[in-house]
Amino acid sequence: MKANMSAKKESLLSRIRKGSAGYLMILPLMVGLLIFCYYPPVYGLILSFFDMPTDKTVEAVFVGLQNYKELFSDRIFLNSIPTMFKIMLPRLIISLVVPLVMAELIFAVRKSRLQNLYRVLILVPIVAPGVVGILIWKNLYDASDGLFTELTRLLGIIGPTDRIDWLNDSRYTIFSIVFMGFPWIGGTSVLIYLSGIMNISNEVFEAADLDGCPIMRRIFVIDIPLIMGQIRYFLIMGIINGLQDYSTQYTLTGGGPGYTTYVPGWYMYNIAFGINRRAGYAAAIGMVLFLVIMIITLFTYRLINGSKGGMLERDCL
Numbered sequence: 001m002k003a004n005m006s007a008k009k010e011s012l013l014s015r016i017r018k019g020s021a022g023y024l025m026i027l028p029l030m031v032g033l034l035i036f037c038y039y040p041p042v043y044g045l046i047l048s049f050f051d052m053p054t055d056k057t058v059e060a061v062f063v064g065l066q067n068y069k070e071l072f073s074d075r076i077f078l079n080s081i082p083t084m085f086k087i088m089l090p091r092l093i094i095s096l097v098v099p100l101v102m103a104e105l106i107f108a109v110r111k112s113r114l115q116n117l118y119r120v121l122i123l124v125p126i127v128a129p130g131v132v133g134i135l136i137w138k139n140l141y142d143a144s145d146g147l148f149t150e151l152t153r154l155l156g157i158i159g160p161t162d163r164i165d166w167l168n169d170s171r172y173t174i175f176s177i178v179f180m181g182f183p184w185i186g187g188t189s190v191l192i193y194l195s196g197i198m199n200i201s202n203e204v205f206e207a208a209d210l211d212g213c214p215i216m217r218r219i220f221v222i223d224i225p226l227i228m229g230q231i232r233y234f235l236i237m238g239i240i241n242g243l244q245d246y247s248t249q250y251t252l253t254g255g256g257p258g259y260t261t262y263v264p265g266w267y268m269y270n271i272a273f274g275i276n277r278r279a280g281y282a283a284a285i286g287m288v289l290f291l292v293i294m295i296i297t298l299f300t301y302r303l304i305n306g307s308k309g310g311m312l313e314r315d316c317l
Helices: 002-018 018-048 065-069 075-108 112-127 130-140 147-154 171-177 189-198 200-208 214-228 229-246 247-253 264-273 279-306
Strands: none
Touching: 002 189, 018 112, 018 171, 018 189, 065 171, 065 200, 065 279, 075 112, 075 130, 075 189, 075 214, 075 229, 075 264, 112 189, 147 279, 189 229, 214 229, 229 279, 247 264
16 A cells, blocks of 8 residues: 555656646746736635725724625615616627627628628727727717717707717616617627637538528527537626626716616725725625626536537428
C-alpha cells in the first residue's frame, strides 16, 4: 500500500517536472485571474457583513446579516425586481428570435455576393461604441423635436404642439428602453446563428426537400434543434446580462421618472457611489444578484441541456 502511494507521488512529481515550463507560462494568467476575477466577489461577500461607508476614513463595523435583513424590507429594492423582469424578458425574447429570423433570411439568399454583403452590413453597427448608440437613441426620444415625437405628430397621434416625454413619462419609459436598438439585428448574433445553420449538412436539407418539408416546418424541426448550442449560449448570456445590466438607466433615465426604471444593479450602484455611499449594503445587493443569476443560469442550462432536440427522424409532413 505504501509502495503504491509513494509510486503515485513520484509519478505526480515527475509529471509536474515535465510540465514545469507550461505551468510557469500559465502562472501569470492564473495570478491575474485570482486577483481580478476571484478576489472581488470574495471581498464583496466579506464586505456584505459589514456596515462600511465608501469613505475609507470611517472604520467598518461588523453587522452580520443585518444588511440582508434590511435589504429584504427595502421597498425600493423589492420594487426594482419586477421592473428588472419587465425590461429583461422582452429584450431576451427579442435577442433570441429576431437575429434567428434574420439569419434564416440571409441563409435563404442563394447568391453568395449578396450573402457576403448582408453579413458586412450586419456588422457595421458594432463599429460605433455602445454608449454612442444609446446617446443617439436619447436624441431620438427627445420630447420636443425628437424623431419619434415628430412621427407621432405626422401621423396625427398627437397635436402639432403636443409632445410625448418618452424618457420621463412613466407610461412610456419601459417601452422606450425595450424598443431601443430597433430592428435589433446589428452585431454578431445574426452571424453566429448563420454559421450554425450553414454548418448543417446539405444532405439534411436535401432529404427535407425530397420529403416535401415546408420551410417553416424545416426551421422548427431541423434548424432549431441543430443550432440549440447557439440558442443556449444566447439564452444564458441574455439572462446574465439582463439581470445585472443598468447601462441604459445610467445613460437615458437615471432610474426615473421616480423609481420607474430602477433595477437592482442601478440601485446597487447608487448605494455604493451616490449620496449614501454604503459599500457594505451595496455588496449585499451584489451578493443577492449573484445568487439569483447563478440559480437561474443553472436552472436554464439544465432545462435546455436536458431537452434533446429532434432530428430528421421526425416526419416533416
